[in-house]
Amino acid sequence: MSILEKTIQAFAELFPEEAAATVAVDGTAEEQTEKDSEAEGPVVARDYATRGFHLDIGVAPDQLVRAAEILFALDYFIESITGVDWPKEKQIEAVYDFCRYDFDLCRVVVRTRTPRDEPRLPTITGIYTGANWHERETHDFFGVVFDGHPNLIPLLLPEDADFHPLLKDFTA
Amino acid sequence: MELSLLNAFIAVFIAIAFVGANAAYLVWWERKGAGFFQRRPGPTENGPWGLLQPPLDGIKLMTKQLLIPGGVDKAIFMVAPVLAMFPALVSFVTIPFSSSIQAHTIEVGVLLIFAFAALGSMSLLVAGWSSRNKYAMISSIRAVSQTVAYEIPLLITTITVVLIAGSLELSEIAAAQMGGIWNWYIWPFQKSAGFNIFMPISFMIMFICSVAETNRAPFDLGEAESELVAGFHTEYSSMGFGLFFMGEYANIVIGACLITILFLGGWACPFGDLGFFPFTHHVGWFLLKLYLIIFVFVWIRWTFPRTTIYGLLNLSWQYMIPLSLFNLLLTAALIKVFA
Amino acid sequence: MSGYFTDLWGGAVSLLEGMWVTLKEFPKRPVTVGYPHEHLKMYRRFRGHVELIGGEDGSPNCIVCSMCERACPSNCISMTGEKPEGSKKKVLTSYILDFTTCSLCGSCVESCNFNALKFSNEYNLASTRREDFIIDLLERLAEQNKASGGGDD
C-alpha cells in the first residue's frame, strides 16, 4: 500500500460519513478552475506534476489537532504553517504543509478556515514543537489566535506591532 | 651608591623601551604574519611594509575617547590596565639577555617572574569584575581558572630545570647550558642528570603552558571573541584597551624569554665555543631564539581553533600536571643517582 | 590507559599536520588585490547601473516607450519625453535613475526592445551624499559622447 493510500485511510477516521467516496483525483489545472472548491470532499488527491503536492485535506478547526496527530504517527514532519486571507468569504484559511523524510514522497496539505473577524485555531505545538514559530508568524501576519500556544508574542514583527500586514486590506 | 642608582634607572628605562618597542612591533609582526599565513599581505599602507602601523595605531588609540561605562567601580576599572602592563615590565629586570646585559641580577629571578605573572592574572580578574558586564565577568573567571591550572605545570617544569641547573638565578641557568646545542636542557641527555628522556616533553609542556599563561590562541578563552565578544576588555576603549594589548604582547616576550633561558640555553651559541668566531655567546643568539619562539606563537595562533574552558582544564589536570610531576620525580632521582 | 596515549599521540600528529599546512602557505605570494592601487578588469557581462546607448550621432536610441519604467520592480526609473513639431518619434528629454533603490536586477535592460539601455561597468559606487546616486543618464551619455569625440560603441 502506498503511503498516499495509507494516509487517506488514516484520515477516514476524521470523516466517517464521507469515507473513501470523496477521494477524487483532480484533473489538470485548467479543469480545476472550473470546479467549485466547495464541491470537493475533504480529502483530495492532487496531481503532483501540476500542483507540487499530493494530498489536500480540508478539516474543521476542531479536527486540526487530531489531523496533526495522525500525520505525526505516520512520520510526517512539519514544513510550514501559513495563512491565506479570503476577504470575500470573510475567512482566513490556515495552511499546514507536511512532508516525509523517507523516499515515499507524499506532500500533505492540511487546510482549515476560521472567521476573519475573530480568527481562532487550536495550537498543534503539543504534537509538533516546531509549529511554535510558524504559529507565531501566522499570528503576526494574519492575527490568527492559536489557543493554547505557549508564547504567542510577535516573532518577526516588532513587539508592539498591532497590525497584520498580510491581510488584504492592510496598507502601509 | 649614586652610580648604582643611576645604573638601575638606565636599566629600567632600557627594559621599558625594549618592552614597549617589542609590544608595538610584535603587533605589527602578528598582523603581518597572520597575513602571510592567510594568503594576504597584512598591513601595507603605512610606511614600507606597513612599518609605521604600530606608532600610528598608538596615536589613534591615544586620541580616542576614554569611555567609562556607567556604574563601574572607577578606581579599580582604571587600575586594571596598568596592572596588566606593570608585571611584565618588572619581570624584564631579571631577564639576562647575555652574560653582561641584565638589568639587575636577582638570585631568585625565577621566583620573581612567577610572582609577577600571578599578578597579571589579577589584572584580568579586576578588569572583568569592575567592568559591570556579563561577558567580561565570565571572561575574567575563565582567565583566573585557566591561570591557576597552568601555573602548576609551568612551575613544576621550571623546578625540574632549576634542579638540573642547581640555581634559581636565570643567568646561571643559562650559563649552565653553554658550550653547544647538545648542552641545552631541551635534549634528553644532561651532564648533571644523566639520560632523562622526558626533557623534550617538559619543553613541550613549558611551551604549551606559556601559550596558555599568556592567554593566546588556541587558549585565548579570556577574550574568545566569538563567545564573549571581547572578554575582559569589552568595556575598555582608548589607551585602556591599548595597555591590555601591550601587556599581552609584553607577556608573550616574557614567556618566550623564559623558554629560551630554561630550555634553549639563553644566549648560548648552538655550535659550542668557536674560538675564531666573534659572536659566540652573544645577545644576538638570544634574540634569534626569542623571535623564533614568538614566530611559533604566531604560527600556532593562526592555525588552530580555540579550545573550550573544560578542554583546557582537562589538558592541564589530566596530561600536563601528571607528566610534569613524573618528570620532576624522575629528574630528582636521576640527579641523586648521577651526582 | 592505552586510549590516553593514543589520544595524546594522534592529537599531536593532527596538530602538526595543520601547522604544516599553514607553514606551506607562509612563503606563497598573497592573492589579495590591493584595491585602490590595483584594479581588476570587469567582466563584459558585469551589471553596473544602467546607462543609455547612443546612436550614430550620439543621440539616445530611446524612443520613450516606458517599458523599462514599468518593468522596474522598485520604481527607480523616471523618464520624460516630448514630440517635437513635425517629428513622428518621441524624443527623450530626461532619464533619471534613482540608484538608491535600484537592486541591479536588470529587468529594465531586458524589457528594452530598442537597444537603448545597457549595463555600465561602473563599480566604484560609493559616496557620502545621497544626491550622488540620483543619476541623470542623459547627461551621462552626453559626457561620454564628449569624452569619445562623438558616438562610439
Next chain:
Amino acid sequence: MNQMDLIELQPDETFVLNVGPQHPATHGVLRVKMTMDGEYIYDAETVLGYIHRMHEKMAENRTYAQYMPNMGRLDYLSAMAFNHGYALVVERACGIEVPERAEYIRVLTVELNRISSHLVWLGAFVLDLGGFTPLMYCFDDREYILDLLESITGSRLTYCYFRFGGLYNDIDEPFIEGTRRFVKRMYKELKMYAKLVTGNIILMKRLRGHGIIDQNMCQRYGATGPVARGSGINYDVRRNEPYSVYPELDFDIPVDDGCDSYARYLVRMEEMVQSLRIIEQILAKLPEGPINPAKKPKIIKPPPGDYYAAVETARGNFGIRLVSDGGKNAYRLKLRSPTYSNMHLFDEACRGMLIADALAFMGSLDLVIPEMDR
C-alpha cells in the same frame, strides 16, 4: 540526558545573557536570550525579526517577473537555489517547459553556488570556533566561484540568473574552462581542509558529542538539509523529490548518524565533493540547444489554485507555496525557508550546554539571518 534537566534552578541563581543582536557569533542580527547558570545555559529564547522585510507582501504587489530579484535577497549565500525554487513554482503553475540545456546550466550554477555557500559556512564556522585562517582560505576559493558566476551572470551575490522557462543568458567557453580548472583546484583544496580542519584534535574535541539533535527532534521541528542528514535522516529534495535534471546525474547524499555538530560538519564537507562530481558530469554531457523555451506566455498569469515547489538549497528544503487568483501578481506567496526550522530547534537543543559549545552548535546549523527573517 544533560544535567540541567535534573536541577530546578531558582530565578535568583541564574542571570540573563543577551547574545546578540550584535554579537560576533550570530553572523548577523539574531538575538538569543540565554538564561545562564554560570557558563551553562539553563534556557534560551531566540528573538528574530531584526531584518524582517516582508518579502511575502512584496510578492503580492509585484508581477511574477519583478519578484524574481527578491529571491536573491532572501539567502545571499545560495541565491541561485532560491531563484531556482521560485522559477520552478511559476513554471509548474504556468506549465512552462524548460529546454534541456537550460536545465543543465541551472544545475551547474546551483551546485557551484552550493559549494560557495558551504565554503562561507566552513570559514565562518571555524571562525566561531576561534580559528581564523580557514576563513581566508575559504574566501580565496570562493572567489574563484564568484568570478566564474560573475562572468556569466554579471553579478557576484544576487545573481537573478534564471528566467521563467530558461536563463538570462548562455554560458560561454571561458566559463566552462574556468569551471574545469576550479574543480581540479577544489579537490586539492578540500584535501588541504581535511588536514587543516577536519582532522584537528581541538576541533574534534569541541564538536564530537556536542549539539545532539536526534531524529525525533528533526521531525518535530521540521529540520532539513545538512542538519537532518547529520542526524542520520537520508533526506535531500534532490533525491527524495527529484526536480530539474538531478535524476540523470550520479551523486550520493552524504548521511552521518552521529547526530552531533561534527556529523553536520562532515556532511557538509562531503556535500562539496558531491557537488564537484555533479559539476564534472554536467561539463561532460552539457547538451547543445536553446536556453529559453520556444513558446512562453508573454505575461505570466498562472491559473487560479495552489502550487508548491521545493528545492534543496545549501541549508535545506526551501519550499514555495503559491496561491494564484489568475492575476498578474501572486495572491499569496509563502516562503518556507530552511534555516527558520533549523534554528527553531536551537532553543530546545542548547539547554544544558556550555555557552562555548552552544555557539559552536549554532555555527553548525549554518544560519543565514535574512533568510530566516525574510
